[in-house]
Amino acid sequence: MAMNGVRQDNPVVVVHGGAWNIPDQLLEGSKNGAKASARAAYRILKMGGSALDAVVAAVRVLEDDVNFDAGTGSVLNSNGEVEMDAVIMDGKTLNAGGVACVQNIKNPIDLARLVMDKTEHVLLVGKGANQFAEEMGIKEIPVSQLVTEEARREFNCYKQYGNAVEELFGRKKDLSHDTVGAVALDMHGNIAYGMSTGGITAKRPGRVGDSPIVGNGGYADNEVGAVSCTGHGESIIKVCLAHSIISYMEQGMSAQEAAEKGLMKMDQRVNGHGGVIVVGKNGDIGTFFTTPRMTWAWVKDNKLHYGIEDNEDNCEDFE
Amino acid sequence: MAMNGVRQDNPVVVVHGGAWNIPDQLLEGSKNGAKASARAAYRILKMGGSALDAVVAAVRVLEDDVNFDAGTGSVLNSNGEVEMDAVIMDGKTLNAGGVACVQNIKNPIDLARLVMDKTEHVLLVGKGANQFAEEMGIKEIPVSQLVTEEARREFNCYKQYGNAVEELFGRKKDLSHDTVGAVALDMHGNIAYGMSTGGITAKRPGRVGDSPIVGNGGYADNEVGAVSCTGHGESIIKVCLAHSIISYMEQGMSAQEAAEKGLMKMDQRVNGHGGVIVVGKNGDIGTFFTTPRMTWAWVKDNKLHYGIEDNEDNCEDFE
Numbered sequence: 247m248a249m250n251g252v253r254q255d256n257p258v259v260v261v262h263g264g265a266w267n268i269p270d271q272l273l274e275g276s277k278n279g280a281k282a283s284a285r286a287a288y289r290i291l292k293m294g295g296s297a298l299d300a301v302v303a304a305v306r307v308l309e310d311d312v313n314f315d316a317g318t319g320s321v322l323n324s325n326g327e328v329e330m331d332a333v334i335m336d337g338k339t340l341n342a343g344g345v346a347c348v349q350n351i352k353n354p355i356d357l358a359r360l361v362m363d364k365t366e367h368v369l370l371v372g373k374g375a376n377q378f379a380e381e382m383g384i385k386e387i388p389v390s391q392l393v394t395e396e397a398r399r400e401f402n403c404y405k406q407y408g409n410a411v412e413e414l415f416g417r418k419k420d421l422s423h424d425t426v427g428a429v430a431l432d433m434h435g436n437i438a439y440g441m442s443t444g445g446i447t448a449k450r451p452g453r454v455g456d457s458p459i460v461g462n463g464g465y466a467d468n469e470v471g472a473v474s475c476t477g478h479g480e481s482i483i484k485v486c487l488a489h490s491i492i493s494y495m496e497q498g499m500s501a502q503e504a505a506e507k508g509l510m511k512m513d514q515r516v517n518g519h520g521g522v523i524v525v526g527k528n529g530d531i532g533t534f535f536t537t538p539r540m541t542w543a544w545v546k547d548n549k550l551h552y553g554i555e556d557n558e559d560n561c562e563d564f565e
Numbered sequence: 566m567a568m569n570g571v572r573q574d575n576p577v578v579v580v581h582g583g584a585w586n587i588p589d590q591l592l593e594g595s596k597n598g599a600k601a602s603a604r605a606a607y608r609i610l611k612m613g614g615s616a617l618d619a620v621v622a623a624v625r626v627l628e629d630d631v632n633f634d635a636g637t638g639s640v641l642n643s644n645g646e647v648e649m650d651a652v653i654m655d656g657k658t659l660n661a662g663g664v665a666c667v668q669n670i671k672n673p674i675d676l677a678r679l680v681m682d683k684t685e686h687v688l689l690v691g692k693g694a695n696q697f698a699e700e701m702g703i704k705e706i707p708v709s710q711l712v713t714e715e716a717r718r719e720f721n722c723y724k725q726y727g728n729a730v731e732e733l734f735g736r737k738k739d740l741s742h743d744t745v746g747a748v749a750l751d752m753h754g755n756i757a758y759g760m761s762t763g764g765i766t767a768k769r770p771g772r773v774g775d776s777p778i779v780g781n782g783g784y785a786d787n788e789v790g791a792v793s794c795t796g797h798g799e800s801i802i803k804v805c806l807a808h809s810i811i812s813y814m815e816q817g818m819s820a821q822e823a824a825e826k827g828l829m830k831m832d833q834r835v836n837g838h839g840g841v842i843v844v845g846k847n848g849d850i851g852t853f854f855t856t857p858r859m860t861w862a863w864v865k866d867n868k869l870h871y872g873i874e875d876n877e878d879n880c881e882d883f884e
Contacts, residue, residue: 329693340803340835346773347690367772368802371666372691374648374771452693453686454665461780461805483687484659486780489805493812516659 256547257291258431258529259284261304263314263541264424265476265521273554275313280543281552283307287430288545288564297430297466298336298359301440304428305332305355309442312394316426317353319394320444322401325451328392330444331458332358337437337466342368344458347451348375350386355442357384358458369458400447425457427464427474429525437527439464439472446479455479461489470495471527473505477520477537485512491524501525501532509536575866576610577750577848578603580623582633582860583743584795584840592873594632599862600871602626606749607864607883616749616785617655617678620759623747624651624674628761631713635745636672638713639763641720644770647711649763650777651677656756656785661687663777666770667694669705674761676703677777688777719766744776746783746793748844756846758783758791765798774798780808789814790846792824796839796856804831810843820844820851828855 261283263276287304291297309317320328332354333344343362345354346369360382361370370378380386427441441464443457456463456479463479465488466472473488482488487508494504501524512518513536521535523542533542543552548564580602582595606623610616628636639647651673652663662681664673665688679701680689689697699705746760760783762776775782775798782798784807785791792807801807806827813823820843831837832855840854842861852861862871867883 342803347693365769366799367769368799369773369778370769370771371773372693372771374666374691374769377770450684450686450689450693451696452689452691454688454690459688459778459781460802461808462778465805480685480687483779484661486784486805486808486811489780489808489812492805493808493815496812497816 255433256529257288257433258525258531258544258546259287259291259300259304259428260523260525260531260533260544261287261308261428261542262474262476262521262523263308263426265535265537265540266424267537268539268541268554272313276541277552277554279308279311279313280541281550283428284543284545284550285564287428291430291432294433297432297436297438298334300430300432301334301428301438302355302359305426305440305442306353308426309353309355314426315424315444316442318392319397320392321397321447322393323445323449323451323453326401327451328389328444329451330354330442331454332442333458333460333464334358334362334440335438335460335464335466336362337468337472340467342460344369344460345375346371346454346458348379350376350389351379351384352387355440358440368460371454372452404448425463425476427476427523429466429472429474429523431525431527431529435468437466437468437472437525439466439474441474456482456487459483461486464488465492467492468527471501471525473522473524475520475522476540478518481512481516481518482520484516487512487522491522495526501530502534505532505534509534574752575848576607576752577844577850577863577865578606578610578619578623578747579842579844579850579852579863580606580627580747580861581793581795581840581842582627582745584854584856584859585743586856587858587860587873591632595860596871596873598627598630598632599860600869602747603862603864603869604883606747610749610751613752616751616755616757617653619749619751620653620747620757621674621678624745624759624761625672627745628672628674633745634743634763635761637711638716639711640716640766641712642764642770642772643767645720646770647708647763648770649673649761650773651761652777652779652783653677653681653759654757654779654783654785655681656787656791659786661779663688663779664694665690665773665777667698669695669708670698670703671706674759677759687779690773691771723767744782744795746795746842748785748791748793748842750844750846750848754787756785756787756791756844758785758793760793775801775806778802780805783807784811786811787846790820790844792841792843794839794841795859797837800831800835800837801839803835803837806831806841810841814845820849821853824851824853828853
């Protein structure tokens with residue numbers, strides 16, 4: 247059943263740090279974080295490493311960076327708690343692992359990978375996910391190590407979730423954070439995606455968005471490509487955005503065309519905004535967003551591209 | 566954004582009570598349960614009621630029937646606890662509501678509907694879902710009211726989840742239970758689906774399968790149709806089965822062709838077995854399963870059809 251991809255010497259990684267109304271004071275930190283994430287993944291791919299290892303490396307960098315809403319820097323729910331989601335998927339086997347509403351761990355992406363590698367399941371949530379983490383020897387950390395000043399500030403601004411959504415993903419101005427994710431194609435033709443998030447400020451306890459859900463927030467299939475979405479999670483779920491984009495590519499669209507068509511559908515059908523990154527099985531790249539800004543970076547052919555504004559595309563050599 | 570369907574006087578409901586190695590002693594009870602469920606929904610549809618109300622009514626009947634693994638009769642996880650999942654989706658607005666790993670409530674489908682109707686979210690899990698139930702005034706019941714003798718017996722047989730999956734969804738013989746679900750098309754041309762499950766015997770605490778996940782276990786879109794899947798949840802997630810079937814229908818396949826193609830893909834790509842029920846926006850019906858048996862029933866044109874074995878199709882008048 248396992249499908250090996252076409253061997254090719256031109257690996258690709260694309261990452262995002264969230265699509266939302268990113269404030270000016272976070273621009274520099276967000277761009278640098280995305281670049282560091284893409285570089286960490288590309289280093290692995292260049293040495294012949296797997297797409298799975300590459301997306302884990304990329305997501306870990308973003309989880310550990312306080313500029314992003316994942317791992318350290320996760321936002322607070324309406325109880326003032328941190329509940330985190332993460333996922334990983336292997337396009338070769340279609341195996342996947344995810345966790346949702348997990349608490350007190352530093353790198354949820356590592357736990358997601360263990361769900362994939364060590365259980366018969368795809369998704370573990372809540373106290374069951376924490377029980378599994380303990381079983382795997384993952385150390386619990388105090389929540390204070392995950393929470394930044396910025397997250398506390400946002401929590402105080404947005405006790406009302408409804409307001410938060412309108413202001414953060416629409417065209418109004420204010421702060422919050424969003425999902426991080428990565429897609430990669432390795433030298434062996436294998437494809438993977440990984441994602442992690444603290445969700446949306448002032449979300450209800452137990453709320454799960456699109457991020458840890460295979461087909462909603464992301465998908466990876468060696469026969470087609472990989473997608474990672476970001477933005478308003480509930481909208482992404484309703485149109486099953488990642489799998490919609492995969493279907494468009496199966497029908498012959500390029501990564502970029504499929505990305506644009508997917509987000510246009512989400513806008514038309516549920517008035518939802520967000521962003522996506524896509525890699526096709528042949529290495530073509532798509533990035534698109536309907537929010538004011540999205541942090542993204544990719545590396546291919548030893549060139550690192552990155553940006554955050556509409557039509558921004560900076561390029562530098564991968565060193 | 567809301568899409569109204571084409572008004573038509575020919576409502577349809579299709580229900581399933583799970584696709585697995587259903588043992589002989591459950592055949593009669595399962596068939597009768599599926600028939601009662603389809604009748605309850607069709608009664609609502611005939612009076613001009615909504616597809617949403619119809620699928621809730623159908624799923625409630627199956628939740629309250631001890632022959633099915635949902636609500637009363639839910640199986641036990643590896644801790645010997647009951648954790649239930651349910652979902653509902655409105656094909657007109659693409660709004661959806663789901664709960665996962667919720668405990669001590671009688672009808673998870675009602676809670677799923679409240680998530681859709683009363684929150685900004687799509688999915689609530691674990692203690693957060695129970696917190697929301699309490700807020701909505703849903704009474705907690707002792708777990709003893711949900712657990713049947715049969716569920717306890719299965720739990721004792723299958724402490725090892727791996728064995729359970731192989732035996733229940735493959736061609737080996739033994740007992741367990743599975744998801745219930747319904748899809749409906751009402752006189753106003755609106756489409757919906759609903760599902761509920763106790764999961765798989767001896768699952769890890771916190772395990773979420775395909776059932777409550779929009780696009781994995783089911784999907785509803787007035788512009789295309791609705792799907793509800795059943796069978797091995799992890800396999801269904803990996804191929805994003807419901808949304809795959811919706812995509813095939815968008816590309817012009819009939820409900821039946823799309824159902825068959827989806828399950829064949831699942832078999833080929835991840836060696837997974839299951840069953841699906843489908844209704845197209847024009848009322849065409851699809852039912853297909855790759856497990857030894859699936860309990861299903863549908864009503865259209867005042868005719869009730871039902872069956873459980875390969876090629877079994879009984880018909881009686883809807884009274």
